[in-house]
Amino acid sequence: MFCAISGEPPQQPVVSVKSGHLFEKRLIEKYLNENGKDPISGDSLTADDLIQLKIEPTNVPPRPPTLTSVPSLLSTLQSEWDSLVLETHSLREQYVNGRKDLAHALYQVDAAHRVIARLMVERDQAREALSNINAATGAATTDSSHAAQTENGDVEMQEETKHALPLHVTANIDTVAAALTAERKKRKVAEGSATAATIRAFGVHDTLTSFHSASPAGVNAVGLSTANNLLLTGGNDKHVQLYDRDAGKTIATLKGHTKKVNALQWREKEGCKTVVVSGGDKRVRVYGEEEKGWKMIGEFKNRSSGEVTGVKVHPTQQYVVSVGTNQTWSLHDLDTLETLLDIGPVEGEKGDFEYTALDVHPDGGIFATGTQAGLVRVWDLKSAKMAANFEVSSSHGAVSSLSFSENGYYLAAAYTGSASVEVFDLRKLKSVHTYTGDEGQSAPTVVAFDPTAQFLAVGGSDVRILANKTWEQLARLEDNTGEIESLVWGNAGKQLIATGMDRAVRVYSASDSA
Structure with missing residues (x-):
């Protein structure tokens, strides 16, 4: 006896009371759940229309024709081994590529951290320069009071800065500020100071x-x-x-x-x-x-x-x-x-x-x-x-x-x-x-x-x-x-x-x- 769907001997045979065809129980139930009709005749069919047949439980289903000889078994095993080797090779390639991608990502993160650290240092230096109002700030004000040259090459005198300090005063302030700033950056708490x-x-x-x-x-x-x-x-x-x-x-x-x-x-x-x-x-x-x-x-x-x-x-x-x-x-x-x-x-x-x-x-x-x-x-x-x-x-x-x-x-x-x-x-x-x-x-x-x-x-x-x-x-x-x-x-x-x-x-x- 063979299943009308798989063409193989059924493990749990059932027969349709309407068409009389033999089926493997699990296959016909799955088919009925999806379609609700006989797969052979096309007539309406339900699970109640199936009758289970009793078979001798000691019967062993015959082997597929391809596994009945030693050469066919060896061929099947060789195919399985080849598939396993190819799958292992594929997994190894994925592993190597994953490690490369991870190393590259870690390098990028490290490089980003170094760039951020450098930018933070430059930011702090810029803020410190702003807070100290370095010599360049004063120079801009001084420059605005000097003569400006026109397109014709003539010198046009600008309006004198309203609150200009004498040059010797600004030079004195700049000299002392530069010296004290340089000294302060190098200065450490002197030995013997309060703790x-x-x-x-x-x-x-x-x-x-x-x-x-x-x-x-x-x-x-x-x-x-x-x-x-x-x-x-x-x-x-x-x-x-x-x-x-x-x-x-x-x-x-x-x-x-x-x-x-x-x-x-x-x-x-x-x-x-x-x-x-x-x-x-x-x-x-x-x-x-x-x-x-x-x-x-x-x-x-x-x-x-x-x-x-x-x-x-x-x-x-x-x-x-x-x-x-x-x-x-x-x-x-x-x-x-x-x-x-x-x-x-x-x-x-x-x-x-x-x-x-x-x-x-x-x-x-x-x-x-x-x-x-x-x-x-x-x-x-x-x-x-x-x-x-x-x-x-x-x-x-x-x-x-x-x-x-x-x-x-x-x-x-x-x-x-x-x-x-x-x-x-x-x-x-x-x-x-x-x-x-x-x-x-x-x-x-x-x-x-x-x-x-x-x-x-x-x-x-x-x-x-x-x-x-x-x-x-x-x-x-x-x-x-x-x-x-x-x-x-x-x-x-x-x-x-x-x-x-x-x-x-x-x-x-x-x-x-x-």
């Missing part, structure tokens, strides 16, 4: 009390000589005191201001010691040391209106920048007592120009100002133009203090009425960290980076010292009884000097580094 462990061990090393008058009380500004031996303080009593730390006594009291002292700066050049002081009486006065002692040697006449809120000596040690509430900033020559620049509000620029804070970049190419409305602006000194503008949340008040890090990358700002300190990255031109004090703590009044660019001191109701980059709080000093108004670092960051409304000068240091 995080040193800062954590900070405590009160010395307290100098009863500085300045008790009415009105308060020490608003503090400065320190290069040798760390002369301490300068300016108070609400309108005076500046020079204190010799080695001798342990006040060696001079500088008078002349008719209102409180807002800011002061120490300047040493070629052995000449000078103190620059600004106050609420709209004046910037310069005091110098002579044979008979200290006395005022001059003042800058352009400051005729508005309180002078800040002064900073330029890294050249020849110039000083001043800002005030009269919406101007000025550049002065300390040797000639001449005002070189006097810049008012920028036309078309939004925001106020009532300046409340100031700091000069360590390289001297740029400086930063803070305003009553909480705006922080970065200026290019030579071109007298704004290089960047930082504006934070409206919840911040007037800028009370600014400080550049010694490496030139960061600018910290404290705000009146806000418990937060903003840290701006000059390479990214945005705020990269906001430090917020504990709940209930008064607003920070002053910020100061240390000389090694490792730490940031924040003064307010107490003094807190943060680690640069991580901004972890390393120390909290709470010995003052009044608001902190001014901070200055000394001894390569191993000392921090704080003054405030309690008329005391506190020197903080670790016991083993005092």
